[in-house]
Amino acid sequence: MKHYDVIIIGGGITGCAAAYECSKYKFKTALLEKENDIACGSTKANSAIIHAGYDPQPGTLMAKYNARGNILAHELAEKLDIPLRRTGSLVLAFTEEEKREVHKLYDNGVANGVPVEILSRETVLAREPNLSDGVLCALWAPTGAIISPWEYAAALIETAVTNGADCFLDNAVLRITKRDGIFDIKTTQDHYTARYVINAAGLYADKVFEMAGGTGLTITPVRGEYFLFDKTMGDIVSTVVFQCPTKAGKGVVVAPTVHGNLFAGPDSRTANSRDDTATYAGDLAFIREMALKSVPTIDFSQNIRNFAGLRAVAGDDFIVEESTVKNFINAAGIKSPGLSSAPAIAEDLVRILSDCGLTLDKKGDFKDERRVVRLSRLPMSDRDALIRKNPAYGTVVCRCQTITEGEIVDILRRPVHPVSIDGVKRRCAAGMGRCQGGFCEPRIHDIMARTLGVPMKDIVQDTAGSYIVTGQTKED
Numbered sequence: 001m002k003h004y005d006v007i008i009i010g011g012g013i014t015g016c017a018a019a020y021e022c023s024k025y026k027f028k029t030a031l032l033e034k035e036n037d038i039a040c041g042s043t044k045a046n047s048a049i050i051h052a053g054y055d056p057q058p059g060t061l062m063a064k065y066n067a068r069g070n071i072l073a074h075e076l077a078e079k080l081d082i083p084l085r086r087t088g089s090l091v092l093a094f095t096e097e098e099k100r101e102v103h104k105l106y107d108n109g110v111a112n113g114v115p116v117e118i119l120s121r122e123t124v125l126a127r128e129p130n131l132s133d134g135v136l137c138a139l140w141a142p143t144g145a146i147i148s149p150w151e152y153a154a155a156l157i158e159t160a161v162t163n164g165a166d167c168f169l170d171n172a173v174l175r176i177t178k179r180d181g182i183f184d185i186k187t188t189q190d191h192y193t194a195r196y197v198i199n200a201a202g203l204y205a206d207k208v209f210e211m212a213g214g215t216g217l218t219i220t221p222v223r224g225e226y227f228l229f230d231k232t233m234g235d236i237v238s239t240v241v242f243q244c245p246t247k248a249g250k251g252v253v254v255a256p257t258v259h260g261n262l263f264a265g266p267d268s269r270t271a272n273s274r275d276d277t278a279t280y281a282g283d284l285a286f287i288r289e290m291a292l293k294s295v296p297t298i299d300f301s302q303n304i305r306n307f308a309g310l311r312a313v314a315g316d317d318f319i320v321e322e323s324t325v326k327n328f329i330n331a332a333g334i335k336s337p338g339l340s341s342a343p344a345i346a347e348d349l350v351r352i353l354s355d356c357g358l359t360l361d362k363k364g365d366f367k368d369e370r371r372v373v374r375l376s377r378l379p380m381s382d383r384d385a386l387i388r389k390n391p392a393y394g395t396v397v398c399r400c401q402t403i404t405e406g407e408i409v410d411i412l413r414r415p416v417h418p419v420s421i422d423g424v425k426r427r428c429a430a431g432m433g434r435c436q437g438g439f440c441e442p443r444i445h446d447i448m449a450r451t452l453g454v455p456m457k458d459i460v461q462d463t464a465g466s467y468i469v470t471g472q473t474k475e476d
Contacts, residue, residue, distance in 0.1 A: 001191040004028045004166075006353065007183070009173055009208055010200035011038035014334050016153040017346035018198050019160035019167070025350070026361040029165040030194075031157065032187060034172035034204075036464050037423045038416060039153040041202045043339070044426070045226070045277065045309025047253055047266065048149050049240055050074075051337040052089055052141035054109030054116050061318040063112045065341035065348070070114075070143055072343035073152075080155040080370040082147065083258040089144030089240035090124065092294055093136045098244040102139045105245075109141065116141050130236050130297050144240050148258050149339055150426035154416065155370055161415040162367050169416075170464065173201075176211040183212070183328070196327045196358060198349055203274045203312045205332035212325045217332055220313045221274045224266025225283050227291070228305040230434050233262040233298065241294050252290035254298070259401065259429045264291035264298065266309065277308045304434055311335040320345055320352075327356050373410055374428075376402040397447070398440040400433020405447055412451045419452070421445060422462040 006022055008015045011033030022029040033040075050073045056062035077084035093099040102118060109116035117140045124138045125131060161167055171187040176197070178184070185192045201208040206217040234256055243251035254264050267283050284306060291298055314333025318341070323330045329352050331345055354360050375383055375393055386406075387394035393406035411417060411427045418424050421431070421441055430444060431437030437444075445468060449456045460466045 001193060002030070002166075004030045004192065004194045005358065006030075006196045006198065007032060007185060007192055007194035008198045008200055010202055010205070011035070011153075011157065011167070011169070012041050012043040012200065012202050013039065013149060013153045013156075013339055013342040014202075014331050014345055015198070015200035016156040016160070017342040018200055018331070018349050019165050020156040021343070021346035021350050023160040023163040023165040024362055024366050026363055027358060029160070030192065031160070031165065031167045032171045032173060032185070032192070033167070033169050034188075036170050036419050036460070038157050038167070038169070039150045039426065040463060042310055042312060043149050043153050045307055046149060046311075046339060047255070047263070047336070048146055048257060049089070049253070049255065049339070050084065050145040050147050051340040052109070052116070052144040053112050053114040053337070053340070054105050054139065054141055055245060056108070056112065056337065058108060058111035060316075061320055062337060062341065063108075065318065065320075065344040066337045067112050067114055068344035068347070069337070069341040070145075072347075073147065073340065074145065076152075076155070076343060077147065079368055080159060081372045082152050082155045084145055084147045085258055086143065086145045087239045087256065088140060088142045089242060090119075090128065091139040091242045091244060092124070092131065093138060093244060094132070094134050094293070095136070099136055101244045102137060105139050109139070114141060115143055128237050128239060128241065130295055131241065132294060132296055146240065146255060146258050147339070148429075152339070154414075154427055158415045159368065159370055163363065167416050173208060173211065176208070178212065178325070181327070196329065196353055196356060198329045198331060199323075200331045200334075202334070203310055205312065205314070205330065209323065209325075209328075209330060209332070212328050214323050214325050214328065216324075217314060217319070217330065219333065221271040221276065222311045222313050222335070223269050223271040223276055223308050224311065225279050225287060225308045226263055226265030226306065227284070227287060227300070227303050228307070229262040229264075229298070230302040230304050231260045233302045234260040236262055236297060237295060243290065243294060252287055252294070254291050254295045259432055261432070262298070264288070271310055274310070277310060279306045279308050305436060311338075318345070320348055322352055322356055329353070329356070373407055375404050375407060397443050398430035398433065400435055400439075401429045403428050403430040403440070408444060408447050409451050412448060417452075420460045420462050420466070421448070421468070424448065
């Protein structure tokens with residue numbers, strides 16, 4: 001049995017941000033994640049946008065956390081070497097009614113303390129010439145950005161572990177009991193106790209809450225589907241392009257990615273289940289129609305992947321509070337703008353822990369820096385020096401993204417390392433290019449087995465059970 005002051009349940013962006021924030025203090029913290037890696041739920045499949053913060057209604061938790069989280073995301077990206085690009089964002093208006101909506105969003109932004117501006121048609125098209133000439137005006141938010149959500153989560157949990165927090169993967173929570181003020185948590189792997197629990201279980205937050213004796217929380221899974229395009233489409237727009245939001249969400253987005261691709265999506269549909277990540281022809285047709293309305297020159301023959309993600313919805317706002325179960329804190333219903341809000345939510349979770357009675361004693365030796373080798377982004381002289389020092393950096397494994405063996409080995413030696421091919425992909429983009437891993441995945445498989453010292457049959461594609469090979473077919 002392992003004993004902690006704080007246990008965080010859920011290894012998505014909210015849980016990883018909470019672990020990072022908690023690791024600044026001297027109390028003992030652990031994160032429990034049911035999958036074999038962090039960021040395997042909503043964080044794995046989303047729009048990868050750091051929203052500026054003009055959309056949430058003033059006075060809501062979403063408005064508060066989004067505005068603060070945007071600032072913190074930029075700071076964290078600099079400190080922890082997370083791929084982030086400040087692109088700004090546009091919200092397009094095509095009708096007089098949508099023009100009125102743009103002005104409402106402008107008022108929201110001002111109320112939320114977010115820099116915003118309304119641009120004329122001429123200014124919008126001068127900034128983004130590939131947009132539809134039917135645009136009448138647009139809201140411009142210069143602090144909008146794009147990020148790698150998987151590398152964001154990985155950076156946070158790695159930094160937390162470096163500073164003394166523990167991260168236990170493959171630990172699905174089975175039972176939570178409370179006795180004499182202490183939570184007893186039984187998982188598929190072990191037994192843990194904690195004085196305080198942070199419930200950041202995403203799509204399963206209501207189920208985890210019920211295990212602790214709580215009632216009244218209901219999570220609805222909402223599915224959104226996407227197109228991902230080859231890098232040939234990557235510079236068709238340079239900013240995040242929204243349409244006017246509706247009750248269903250922020251509308252279909254067209255945006256670049258930090259890895260040089262382009263995406264379009266999502267739609268918004270109530271999912272059939274909490275693991276319903278299927279894509280549907282009718283939904284994708286709708287996304288295509290809406291994306292072409294904003295950017296008519298998108299070439300859909302350059303689509304290299306379709307995927308779907310799930311958002312955890314628990315009402316109109318986030319739920320971040322001590323629950324009816326004393327010292328059990330819910331961070332639930334963290335839908336969009338959850339990725340943008342995560343570090344601000346984490347700050348508030350620590351404040352709530354303090355309000356609950358936990359002593360906050362900051363560490364004097366907190367390590368708040370992290371550096372990652374990304375060879376393709378280095379000057380040629382630095383690349384040459386690095387390759388001379390370690391020839392593995394001179395062996396290109398992923399041709400589409402120019403990722404080397406040295407970079408993959410680095411990933412496998414990090415404090416919280418992947419055990420799957422897709423886990424490597426999410427941390428360095430190997431396999432995200434035009435061939436979608438057709439060339440590099442067998443080589444990554446071999447590197448992982450050699451570096452981790454495990455049989456090739458133990459390396460999975462993604463989550464547990466997604467086997468690639470089961471054994472040798474012939475003797476050496």
